[in-house]
Amino acid sequence: MAAANHSLSSPYSCAKDSGPVIPTTSLVTFLERIQETAFQTYERSKFDHKDFIDLSLKFDLSTTVKAFDEISKTENGSVSTKDFEEFIGKWFKSAGEDLVYVEPMDFETEPHGFLPKVENPEVRTWALEVHGLWKKLSREVSSSVHDHPELHTLLPLPVPGMIPGSRFREVYYWDSYWVIRGLLASKMHETAKAIVTNLISWLDTYGYVLNGARAYYTNRSQPPLLSAMVYEIYNRTGDVDLVKKALPALLKEYQFWNSEIHAMIIHDAENCNHSLNRYYAMWNKPRPEASAIVCSCLQLPFTFASIFMLYI
Numbered sequence: 001m002a003a004a005n006h007s008l009s010s011p012y013s014c015a016k017d018s019g020p021v022i023p024t025t026s027l028v029t030f031l032e033r034i035q036e037t038a039f040q041t042y043e044r045s046k047f048d049h050k051d052f053i054d055l056s057l058k059f060d061l062s063t064t065v066k067a068f069d070e071i072s073k074t075e076n077g078s079v080s081t082k083d084f085e086e087f088i089g090k091w092f093k094s095a096g097e098d099l100v101y102v103e104p105m106d107f108e109t110e111p112h113g114f115l116p117k118v119e120n121p122e123v124r125t126w127a128l129e130v131h132g133l134w135k136k137l138s139r140e141v142s143s144s145v146h147d148h149p150e151l152h153t154l155l156p157l158p159v160p161g162m163i164p165g166s167r168f169r170e171v172y173y174w175d176s177y178w179v180i181r182g183l184l185a186s187k188m189h190e191t192a193k194a195i196v197t198n199l200i201s202w203l204d205t206y207g208y209v210l211n212g213a214r215a216y217y218t219n220r221s222q223p224p225l226l227s228a229m230v231y232e233i234y235n236r237t238g239d240v241d242l243v244k245k246a247l248p249a250l251l252k253e254y255q256f257w258n259s260e261i262h263a264m265i266i267h268d269a270e271n272c273n274h275s276l277n278r279y280y281a282m283w284n285k286p287r288p289e290a291s292a293i294v295c296s297c298l299q300l301p302f303t304f305a306s307i308f309m310l311y312i
């Protein structure tokens with residue numbers, strides 16, 4: 001997204017180091033407290049901080065917060081593992097329960113015309129195994145998320161999608177580009193289009209494509225690959241209606257990446273101006289999905305290991 005321009009006059013200046021902050025939800029803020037308590041209570045290797053921010057409530061937030069405040073805590077904020085585990089079991093549904101498996105609508109065990117150039121039987125068997133993974137990664141948002149969004153950090157999506165897997169239980173933006181390339185190879189054209197439908201829904205609601213389908217991802221995007229997704233699907237299917245449906249959303253995304261916080265003019269040593277579009281999160285604190293660990297790292301001496309932990 002960079003274009004060299006030697007005579008740019010622009011309303012944007014180079015010195016933009018603060019921008020809008022999109023507030024997070026009360027549930028995310030509370031789950032950050034739970035994550036911090038887990039961090040103080042367990043050994044680091046025994047838990048994944050993302051698990052705690054992905055929990056969904058069984059009951060309303062204020063009752064849950066009250067119950068949590070009543071648990072006795074040490075000075076550093078740890079609680080007994082027994083109390084903590086009982087509390088989590090009583091008040092929360094497990095991370096991932098708010099997404100449910102759904103059979104992909106156009107999956108076939110060996111689709112007609114699948115990778116015609118792959119003739120070696122062993123490679124073909126392996127490729128079909130990889131193809132079979134679509135059945136493991138297909139999910140739709142549970143009815144509870146649609147009916148009671150305030151109980152979940154998972155965001156509702158209009159149609160089923162594909163998740164990266166493992167600790168990444170939700171749809172992600174730029175992962176979807178490679179997911180779509182794979183789905184097209186697997187002849188799953190309708191599933192590929194459904195993924196675009198979901199991402200377009202974020203442009204309608206938020207004005208940009210979110211990093212991922214969680215309340216804690218609403219303040220940032222990921223590298224803008226939606227137009228490339230539409231292009232790949234159009235090339236394979238010739239579906240002009242999809243392109244027409246996507247166009248207003250793509251224009252909105254173009255505006256987002258060219259808005260004041262993203263558009264930059266860089267002056268080089270030869271006094272030329274370059275127009276660049278930069279990544280910018282509309283947030284000014286540690287990422288909620290990793291805040292406990294990030295805050296603890298900031299208190300450590302600056303080493304490669306401590307810096308590495310900031311990116312988990």
Ligand SMILES: OC[C@H]1O[C@H](O[C@H]2O[C@H](CO)[C@@H](O)[C@H](O)[C@H]2O)[C@H](O)[C@@H](O)[C@@H]1O
Binds near residue numbers: 211
């Ligand atoms: O495969 C999904 C994504 O996984 C990584 O990033 C995501 O997880 C981070 C840690 O929880 C989170 O801070 C980040 O915002 C998420 O996007 C990976 O770095 C991404 O490239 C990838 O899309």
